[in-house]
Amino acid sequence: MKENVNYATIPKKKNNWWKEVKRNKDCYLLLLPYMSVFTLFTVIPVLASIGLSFTYFNLLEPPQWRGWLNYIRLFLDDDVFLIAVKNTLVFAFVTGPISYFACLIFAWLINELPPKLRAFMTLVFYAPSISGSAFVIWKYILSGDMYGLLNSTLMKWGILTEPVQWLTNPLYNMKFIIVVQLWLSLGASFLAFIAGLQSIDKSMYEAGAIDGIRNRWQELWFITLPSMKPQLMFGAVMQIAASFGVSSICMELAGFPSTNYSARTVVTHIYDFGTVRYEMGYASAIATVLFVAMIITRNIIGKLLKTD
Amino acid sequence: MGKKNKLNRSTAGDVCIFIVLALFGSFMALPLVYAIVQALKPLEEIFIFPPRFFVRRPTLENFGTLFQLTGNLWVPFSRYVFNSLFVSVVSTIGHVIFASMAAYPLAKYNFPGKNFIFNIVVMSLLFTPEVTEIPRYMVLAKTGMINSYWALLLPPLAMPLGLYLMRQFMSQIPDSVLEAAKIDGASIHQTLWRIVMPAVKPAWLTLIIFAFQSIWNRTGMAYIYVEQYKVLPTILRQLTQSSNIARAGVAAASTVLLMIPPIIIFVITQSNVIETMSYSGMKD
The missing domain is CATH 1.10.3720.10 (MetI-like)
Incomplete structure (x- = not known):
């Protein structure tokens, strides 16, 4: 304890690095349990995957060193990858931002409701994310035969004369996957925003009213958003991970592989090579490229929000 | 606690918010309601034509x-x-x-x-x-x-x-x-x-x-x-x-x-x- 007080006032210098470490040993002790499990089950596997991206690895024989060959093949020799990139960019730069703002707007609107109703509406909006597989119900709704709920309804109303293959026709399938992805996307960011709104000091609104804030829009812009920057950044990272990583929903709804690869994303491409073709080295190279793209996006958003 | 903070809130705005949330809320809820309904349908109703959203004889x-x-x-x-x-x-x-x-x-x-x-x-x-x-x-x-x-x-x-x-x-x-x-x-x-x-x-x-x-x-x-x-x-x-x-x-x-x-x-x-x-x- 005494040490803490003594050194607290000394400005940080490069040469007393070790003293800094010793002074903060409590911090390292608090980090120890989490970081040891994290290193074992996340850091090592991620580093191993990046390492494997420079090899040929079919899961049966030991990996063989390939240098940059996987990356060269990926950028110069893989046409399906281009489709995957195009679809992933749609998710990343259309679906991602839309669902980010939807999370924010709905969290804010729900926060305006009286408490009982607020808890209920939070459940309604979050419920699609609760189950890992509830989105499969959309297969029944969008089914391509006359038993599909959408087809049979449109035929009953006379809009269609014969059933449409909503999920296998390349003209429509991405559009419906986007709808389902948006339906699913009020997840972690949304709940973090709800919790963030609960954490804002209510007296700031009273002070704001005295300072001339007249309506709820001004309140949102001048008080609410600036006070929940950490949550906004958290939400952005979660949205990046979710929208760059869209995969199981594409495979489940559009089939795998989808018609002419029309619903292929980067992660379904990874799945194809890693799980179906046993080319783990190549799959890891794709994952590494995706990883870099996500980090760049995250850093840009961090700059925009001026936080981390 | 129970009383809502009425600072800077208009009734018209409250009504609009309620309508927007009800609209999007039903879009969020309907597929899940359909999942629950499907679970309650007897076999013959799952294959009925034309398919129905609601269940007639829940089981x-x-x-x-x-x-x-x-x-x-x-x-x-x-x-x-x-x-x-x-x-x-x-x-x-x-x-x-x-x-x-x-x-x-x-x-x-x-x-x-x-x-x-x-x-x-x-x-x-x-x-x-x-x-x-x-x-x-x-x-x-x-x-x-x-x-x-x-x-x-x-x-x-x-x-x-x-x-x-x-x-x-x-x-x-x-x-x-x-x-x-x-x-x-x-x-x-x-x-x-x-x-x-x-x-x-x-x-x-x-x-x-x-x-x-x-x-x-x-x-x-x-x-x-x-x-x-x-x-x-x-x-x-x-x-x-x-x-x-x-x-x-x-x-x-x-x-x-x-x-x-x-x-x-x-x-x-x-x-x-x-x-x-x-x-x-x-x-x-």
Whole structure:
């Protein structure tokens, strides 16, 4: 304890690095349990995957060193990858931002409701994310035969004369996957925003009213958003991970592989090579490229929000 | 508490908000209602033409079939229920404790390596989990944890999401509050458990939902091959994924059943998130 007080006032210098470490040993002790499990089950596997991206690895024989060959093949020799990139960019730069703002707007609107109703509406909006597989119900709704709920309804109303293959026709399938992805996307960011709104000091609104804030829009812009920057950044990272990583929903709804690869994303491409073709080295190279793209996006958003 | 803050609020705006939420709320809810309805449909109604949204003769037949199927398993069905609940509850509690302990120094202290540690945790959220599965399996195999509870319990303890969430909320606590505690002679542990954790109650209540739900939905199929350690999602998938179309109702029933525990956890924690008026008294 005494040490803490003594050194607290000394400005940080490069040469007393070790003293800094010793002074903060409590911090390292608090980090120890989490970081040891994290290193074992996340850091090592991620580093191993990046390492494997420079090899040929079919899961049966030991990996063989390939240098940059996987990356060269990926950028110069893989046409399906281009489709995957195009679809992933749609998710990343259309679906991602839309669902980010939807999370924010709905969290804010729900926060305006009286408490009982607020808890209920939070459940309604979050419920699609609760189950890992509830989105499969959309297969029944969008089914391509006359038993599909959408087809049979449109035929009953006379809009269609014969059933449409909503999920296998390349003209429509991405559009419906986007709808389902948006339906699913009020997840972690949304709940973090709800919790963030609960954490804002209510007296700031009273002070704001005295300072001339007249309506709820001004309140949102001048008080609410600036006070929940950490949550906004958290939400952005979660949205990046979710929208760059869209995969199981594409495979489940559009089939795998989808018609002419029309619903292929980067992660379904990874799945194809890693799980179906046993080319783990190549799959890891794709994952590494995706990883870099996500980090760049995250850093840009961090700059925009001026936080981390 | 009960009375709503009416500052800067117009009635017209309240009505608009209500309409918007009702509209989008029904879009969110209808597919799930359809899933529940499907689970209540008898076999002949699932294949009726034209298909109906609502059920005419609701029945628990599908749930009955599900329990019948589970009655013939090698280990009693209750064993899978126990495994799932045990793993989910223990890992969730452990994760919230581990993540909170690690988040506090990262949010409020300056020490060598802090930024490095924080950055790798956040960056790890962005690495595709599909390719790390194989190396993770190798780690579990090397440490002899395959086919044991450890393979299910241990990895979720250090999910990166929890640390990031807790760190973000803790960083909002005014420094003056923590300084005051330090001057009063509180240790880092006392400050964490007595001051920081109560202040970020909405954060860890929310984390309980995330953690429970993601652990509950994990199948662990890659790590567990012996029956006595398998969990509910694994066994229900095995029973209903026989690609038999006549099992459509049973599959819907099992989806609905699997959603119940996370919803219970959600209702308990979320009503508390909304009750708490966290550190409204703390000012910088």
